[in-house]
Amino acid sequence: MSSLYEHKAPAALESLGLKTAHGQLDQTAQQAASQQWSYTHFLGYLLDGEIEERRRRAVEISLQLARFPYRKRLEDFDFAAQPSIDRRLIDELATGRFAAEGRNLVLLGPPGVGKTHLAIALGVRIAELGQRAYFTTAIDLARKLTRANAENRLHRELKNLVRPSLLIIDEVGYLTLDSTQASLLFQVICERYEKQRAIVLTSNKAFADWAQVFAADAVMASAALDRLLHRATVINIRGESYRLKDRKKANATNTDPTRPGQSKRAHKPTPTEVEDDAEKEVSAE
Numbered sequence: 001m002s003s004l005y006e007h008k009a010p011a012a013l014e015s016l017g018l019k020t021a022h023g024q025l026d027q028t029a030q031q032a033a034s035q036q037w038s039y040t041h042f043l044g045y046l047l048d049g050e051i052e053e054r055r056r057r058a059v060e061i062s063l064q065l066a067r068f069p070y071r072k073r074l075e076d077f078d079f080a081a082q083p084s085i086d087r088r089l090i091d092e093l094a095t096g097r098f099a100a101e102g103r104n105l106v107l108l109g110p111p112g113v114g115k116t117h118l119a120i121a122l123g124v125r126i127a128e129l130g131q132r133a134y135f136t137t138a139i140d141l142a143r144k145l146t147r148a149n150a151e152n153r154l155h156r157e158l159k160n161l162v163r164p165s166l167l168i169i170d171e172v173g174y175l176t177l178d179s180t181q182a183s184l185l186f187q188v189i190c191e192r193y194e195k196q197r198a199i200v201l202t203s204n205k206a207f208a209d210w211a212q213v214f215a216a217d218a219v220m221a222s223a224a225l226d227r228l229l230h231r232a233t234v235i236n237i238r239g240e241s242y243r244l245k246d247r248k249k250a251n252a253t254n255t256d257p258t259r260p261g262q263s264k265r266a267h268k269p270t271p272t273e274v275e276d277d278a279e280k281e282v283s284a285e
């Protein structure tokens with residue numbers, strides 16, 4: 001009689017869709033026998049493995065849906081190299097409460113100071129917490145919405161952009177938007193504001209220069225800022241580009257006279273690159 005049920009166990013797990021438990025059944029049963037587990041310990045252990053694996057798969061799907069261009073983690077951010085950032089503030093943001101409460105985060109600063117790194121790392125954290133995040137650059141967002149508009153599906157696309165708990169809009173102000181693109185970006189900001197959905201936005205432009213971001217429309221820029229900053233944390237990152245610092249360090253090592261030939265291979269920044277990466281103060285209001 002008992003052996004009948006022993007044979008039924010794997011088939012039952014499979015038909016219930018408990019694939020991980022099915023896969024671990026034999027090994028776990030052996031472990032349970034050798035370690036004299038109670039029946040409930042055995043069942044709890046087997047089901048815990050199933051739940052853990054489902055959680056891991058759900059996070060992986062969320063990370064894929066988020067469309068991060070690459071993955072970055074807060075653990076890899078060198079806070080010592082960036083003293084203008086309050087670590088405690090980032091730790092608070094990493095709890096995900098801001099996204100759950102629909103508050104925004106604006107990261108301002110010159111190129112290379114870690115804006116995108118922090119935005120992605122926070123998005124990854126949100127996905128790991130089981131909430132949905134979506135990453136886009138401002139220009140990609142504008143192009144996607146322009147296409148949707150031309151194909152009469154703007155309404156649906158805007159709805160999709162309101163759905164995730166967190167929308168990351170990277171590189172606002174890097175590329176000039178035309179007036180249609182600017183008004184589409186404005187609509188996304190309005191829709192998310194109305195539904196109290198969080199945005200993480202990065203920009204190299206000070207708020208005072210945001211008219212340029214919105215195709216020279218100062219009224220639209222100020223209306224967008226009004227909504228964005230209503231419930232927002234603004235982090236103003238100052239300092240030198242991390243890449244430039246790294247390069248400087250590499251150059252210093254590579255010009256070591258005891259290592260001939262090394263300095264020729266090292267990439268020296270051109271004057272334009274240096275100028276691009278040079279410290280520019282971006283002031284938040």
Ligand code: ADP
Nearest residue numbers: 076077078081082111112113114115116117242
């Ligand atoms: P930004 O978006 O501000 O232009 P990024 O986030 O793209 O800058 O940073 C440029 C590169 O330098 C990335 O590879 C990023 O991971 C790295 N980086 C920047 N700041 C830091 C930091 N403080 N610690 C570790 N890596 C950093």
Ligand code: MG
Nearest residue numbers: 115116170171
């Ligand atoms: Mg960036």
